[in-house]
Amino acid sequence: MPKFKVAIVGAGLTGVFFAIALEQYAPDVEFEIYEGASRLSEIGAGIALQARPWTMMQATGLDKELLKIAGNGERPALAVLYRKSDQAEGFQFSEQIDNSFTFARAEVQKAFLGRLHASDRVHVGKRFVSYHQPADGAGPIELRFEDGTTATCDILVGSDGVRSAVRASMYSHLAQAAEAQGKQQEADELRHHAHPVFSGWSIYRTVIHKSGETAVHPAFNRPTFVFYCGRDTHIVTYPISQGRALNVAAVIKLPNLEGKIYTGPSSSVASRDEYTDRFKGWESDVTEVVKHMDNTTKWAVNVVTKLPTYVDGHAALLGDAAHGMTPHQGAGAGQGFEDGFLLAQFLGRPDVTTDTLHIALQVYDEIRRPLAQKVVALSHLSGQLHSLEDPDVLEDDGSERALTPEELRRLGIKIEKVKEWRRVTSLLDENEVSMRRLAEAIGAARTS
Ligand SMILES: Cc1cc2nc3c(=O)[nH]c(=O)nc-3n(C[C@H](O)[C@H](O)[C@H](O)COP(=O)(O)OP(=O)(O)OC[C@H]3O[C@@H](n4cnc5c(N)ncnc54)[C@H](O)[C@@H]3O)c2cc1C
Numbered sequence: 077m078p079k080f081k082v083a084i085v086g087a088g089l090t091g092v093f094f095a096i097a098l099e100q101y102a103p104d105v106e107f108e109i110y111e112g113a114s115r116l117s118e119i120g121a122g123i124a125l126q127a128r129p130w131t132m133m134q135a136t137g138l139d140k141e142l143l144k145i146a147g148n149g150e151r152p153a154l155a156v157l158y159r160k161s162d163q164a165e166g167f168q169f170s171e172q173i174d175n176s177f178t179f180a181r182a183e184v185q186k187a188f189l190g191r192l193h194a195s196d197r198v199h200v201g202k203r204f205v206s207y208h209q210p211a212d213g214a215g216p217i218e219l220r221f222e223d224g225t226t227a228t229c230d231i232l233v234g235s236d237g238v239r240s241a242v243r244a245s246m247y248s249h250l251a252q253a254a255e256a257q258g259k260q261q262e263a264d265e266l267r268h269h270a271h272p273v274f275s276g277w278s279i280y281r282t283v284i285h286k287s288g289e290t291a292v293h294p295a296f297n298r299p300t301f302v303f304y305c306g307r308d309t310h311i312v313t314y315p316i317s318q319g320r321a322l323n324v325a326a327v328i329k330l331p332n333l334e335g336k337i338y339t340g341p342s343s344s345v346a347s348r349d350e351y352t353d354r355f356k357g358w359e360s361d362v363t364e365v366v367k368h369m370d371n372t373t374k375w376a377v378n379v380v381t382k383l384p385t386y387v388d389g390h391a392a393l394l395g396d397a398a399h400g401m402t403p404h405q406g407a408g409a410g411q412g413f414e415d416g417f418l419l420a421q422f423l424g425r426p427d428v429t430t431d432t433l434h435i436a437l438q439v440y441d442e443i444r445r446p447l448a449q450k451v452v453a454l455s456h457l458s459g460q461l462h463s464l465e466d467p468d469v470l471e472d473d474g475s476e477r478a479l480t481p482e483e484l485r486r487l488g489i490k491i492e493k494v495k496e497w498r499r500v501t502s503l504l505d506e507n508e509v510s511m512r513r514l515a516e517a518i519g520a521a522r523t524s
Contacts, residue, residue, distance in 0.1 A: 162306025170488025
């Protein structure tokens with residue numbers, strides 16, 4: 077008999093990674109994955125995994141497959157060049173080192189699915205709509221799907237992305253509970269968290285497969301990250317697919333829409349006119365890259381508001397459903413992997429049983445939420461700095477001004493500092509502390 081039945085809603089990178097971690101750390105836990113799309117496919121271009129996510133890839137044995145498809149081969153460190161590029165003669169203002177491996181997303185997804193032993197447990201075409209959980213926590217959670225079918229589980233995990241239906245259902249329940257206690261203002265605030273809001277950034281992404289001119293031009297062949305920066309706009313390139321292709325993301329700020337609910341699609345086919353004008357007059361490497369941007373997809377980056385909880389009884393949020401963030405630190409998926417890595421290890425512990433499950437989920441929330449929300453804030457700040465906005469350098473009237481070369485050099489130091497956590501913190505050390513925290517919480521509950 078399995079210890080628990082887990083329903084995972086969403087077979088994106090974080091949902092599938094969580095299932096892999098369950099197979100490894102909680103073999104007595106059974107899971108089913110419900111994916112709304114009719115087939116599994118990862119959209120988007122490249123993805124970078126830094127030291128913390130890489131630790132998890134090594135722990136789950138995924139690293140071997142991933143090394144075969146890394147953009148930079150087996151070298152874990154890539155240089156990161158920051159350039160002032162919104163002028164004909166650009167110049168480099170900072171060079172840093174990033175311990176990242178870079179990949180094409182579709183190749184990562186293939187590696188993850190290849191590693192999942194119980195692939196028959198992925199059910200496609202199952203669009204989740206809502207859940208019902210007995211008020212006293214006794215008895216299974218019932219899931220309802222768009223096709224009219226239902227399923228049950230002991231634990232519901234929503235990894236269904238930034239527009240999560242699990243989050244919407246969870247926050248509707250939490251709001252109703254607040255209303256039942258006469259707390260109308262709290263209920264209104266809780267309902268507000270159901271929907272993501274527009275981050276103020278649109279990103280035009282493509283992969284340039286090198287051939288002809290692009291196989292020899294330096295702009296396409298640097299084995300580094302390059303951030304070509306300008307005001308309110310920057311463009312990031314890095315090698316993927318063992319250097320055979322270049323990942324390109326043109327990042328454009330639309331500050332007037334920040335914080336508003338965005339009703340359009342998260343991604344759509346983009347026309348050249350939407351972004352080429354923003355790069356007129358930029359240094360020649362940029363105009364060359366932009367010239368070769370074909371088959372470009374526009375991503376309207378939505379973010380999840382700062383949630384007061386990731387957990388409702390035996391339902392929990394994971395990945396972008398919990399903390400969809402801006403991509404300026406390339407950390408969103410990594411944070412989702414950290415959620416799943418910890419939760420799987422919690423569920424696999426012998427002292428986590430039907431009686432103590434609620435404690436494990438509360439400790440998951442207590443540990444993961446502040447960490448992920450800190451990364452959300454740091455990522456937002458990175459976006460500002462990459463756009464050459466230094467909050468410490470303003471005119472006397474509070475308006476922004478162009479930075480001098482010396483101020484740009486200092487900006488480079490700030491950019492590095494804001495990303496420092498990715499390099500200097502140890503996920504495994506933190507996990508040990510988390511395990512001790514859970515043991516204490518369970519011990520305290522038993523003695524009380
Ligand atoms: C431009 C850009 C660059 C990025 N670069 C990086 C990077 O370099 N490194 C990094 O770590 N992160 C990066 N990120 C962030 C990263 O892409 C996301 O954090 C990550 O893909 C989120 O994965 P997820 O599985 O949580 O959500 P998703 O990938 O959105 O997957 C959600 C899944 O749930 C399914 N689903 C949705 N609704 C339902 C439903 N109702 N019922 C059933 N299934 C449903 C969807 O079909 C999908 O399969 C970047 C993001 C962007 C936009």
